[in-house]
Amino acid sequence: MKKTIHPITRIEGHADIELEVDGKGRFKSLRLLIGSFRGFEKLLEGRPVEEVPRIVTRICGLCPWSHHLASVKAIERALGIDVPPRAEALRRLAFLISHIQDKILHFFLMSLPDFLSMDEGRRVSGLGEVLKMEPEVAKRALEAKKTCFDLLEILGGKAIHPVSIVIGGVASPPGKEALRTIKRATKRLLEFSKWALSYSKERFFISLKESLWEIPCEKTGFLGTVDEDGWLELYHGNLKLLGPTGEVALFQGEDYGDYLVEEEVDWSYSKLVKTDLWGSGHGQRGIYRVNALSRLLVSKGPSTRMAQGEYGQFLSELGTHAWHPMNYHWARLIEMLYCAEEALKILEGIDLLEGPALSSRTWVAEAGDTRRYTGIGSLEAPRGTLIHHYEIDSKGILRQANLIVGTTHNIAPMAEDAQRIAEGCIERGEGLERVREKVALVVRAHDP
Amino acid sequence: MGPPISEDKTKRARTAILWLSGCAGCEAAILSLGRSLIQLYQGLLMDAFFLVEDRLPFSSQDTHYDYLLFTGAVATEGQLALVEEGRRRSKRIIALGTCATHGGIPAMANRLGLGEVAKEINPSTKRSGSVLPKFLPDVLALDEVVTVDLLVPGCPPSPKELKGLLKAMGHMGPRPTGGKSVCDHCPMERQGRFETKILRRLLPGSYPPSATLGNRCLLEEGFLCLGPVTLAGCGADGPPLCLKAHVPCRGCYGPVPGCHNQLLGMATILSTHGVSLEGLLDPGGLNRFIGAHGIYTR
Incomplete structure (x- = not known):
């Protein structure tokens, strides 16, 4: 007997669960159904390249900055356009702040009800209840989120679906006064990030850790991005894939095709992404995870002082359980602190008023040129490694696109975890609602 | 938006915000309103709100809404059914954001047809008997499916507009459009x-x-x-x-x-x-x- 359980809420995306039990009510199978589809790869074909960064933002309203920037990077790579250091610093600054706002949204608005539920021993359904139970916490989080929104509007023209990152640079760099505002606000975000960890660490991440690990998940590989010295990096770096038994592969985003394999399945409109590096010997079938926890685990950790200290505590508290997906939340808040520290480092260490904000290079379509130009832009979106791969013709028209979106890497491991969780629930005689709640817990930890 | 739902200002309007085919940017915009969001929550009886509430719409036979907001375009048979059900179960339907009012970026697929797009991107996926949602021939705006009481375009709508809209819902009464x-x-x-x-x-x-x-x-x-x-x-x-x-x-x-x-x-x-x-x-x-x-x- 098949039963579809609708849908998993408080996530970015659409997912349902299809559960099959036999005549005696025993578990047979479970599938996570990923049913949303808009077909961006096809929608981009035929568009002039300069329009593409303003279309791909609509892939995700929570992380439009990731797509905006990955797209511009891919096009600049293809057309051979350099970006002045000032523009790069401004892009990186905006990207870090976009990460902060996404982490606030994910932890405080989407996931906190799960932790309050565990803490209180009763079901807390969402923001409405959080506003009543923890009004001060909710107020701080919503204010910090609004601060990010305001800064991103200054830096991107629009906070949601930014427009100011153009091919070759930044169209409207902030002036002196705006930079002063940004700096003041970023200091507040740093304070908020410190507070966020102190609020949630003892109360949830440490005190609940054993019960979190009881949720049966598989130990998989991890993928993230590291800088040249091996530290956590979000914007420009090399991809690092860490196998479940310690295999390491370090490669450039451009070479993703040599390491990652996309796979069509009939239960998801998004393709799965796996690796064929590890053969079939590990029983892991090439499955790895992405997003905050992965990024920390594949790297030496965050390079900034306070986040580094926090990561040290994370590792010593969690020990050999650090890999467990329910630790994503803690990792995410450490990453938020890193972003705030790193953003402040840019604001204090780089003169963001000095030098051009747009490339001085000229790009023109050349008559008679029939070549295709390939560009791949990769970065770490809040939800994981994001890859935009474009083929552009000599007239500057996009002819072919392949997108690997952060979330899609995590579909395979989430689907496996969901199976195991459901099997346990059914064996213990728990009902469908319990299956939905428990699967949702793990899915939300991945922040799909 | 027509006459007020109720003259009784102490009664909170039962509201749900449902997400169709879109990017959740409209929801993200609402959630970026800061402290105003707290007031809005106090002014409305918020039920299903996919991104931040674990509540399903129409959870019981007698669930009815004063205001039902849809974001996103209508791209699948399931979404079509949801919108039709919503019309039967709510006093006012609001199309929020350009996807809901005009199709938005998802309706770019109408240049080829969403089914065609899917076939090109996932060529080897079997579609007969699939458990996945079935596409409509065209990606539709909300008012192509049901009567809509208010259209609020924007990708996403500005914070001021959102605040005004939600406040107007909380305190009833129409809002001016330019x-x-x-x-x-x-x-x-x-x-x-x-x-x-x-x-x-x-x-x-x-x-x-x-x-x-x-x-x-x-x-x-x-x-x-x-x-x-x-x-x-x-x-x-x-x-x-x-x-x-x-x-x-x-x-x-x-x-x-x-x-x-x-x-x-x-x-x-x-x-x-x-x-x-x-x-x-x-x-x-x-x-x-x-x-x-x-x-x-x-």
């Missing part, structure tokens, strides 16, 4: 003549046009800008957001009243000024936000 174009709100200087008869691209070498960037109308400088044919509102009472950031408008609020096709509107303006239409490298792309309502023929 009919001005992006140009009417734009502070750039217009001289009534184009600097070039050939459109320029937003690529290094041709952009920015001159040191005067930020003062002169981008369209008159030769950059395709959909300001004249696009509804104002993105910057609330201030300048339009894209123009403020020195990049041209792409029409995300949908067409200004009196214009149903942004491409035709722009083609008329360009032709009137003797600008060559050959510079329109992707004419259909000018209607990228309004691909519902049969705007694309295939």
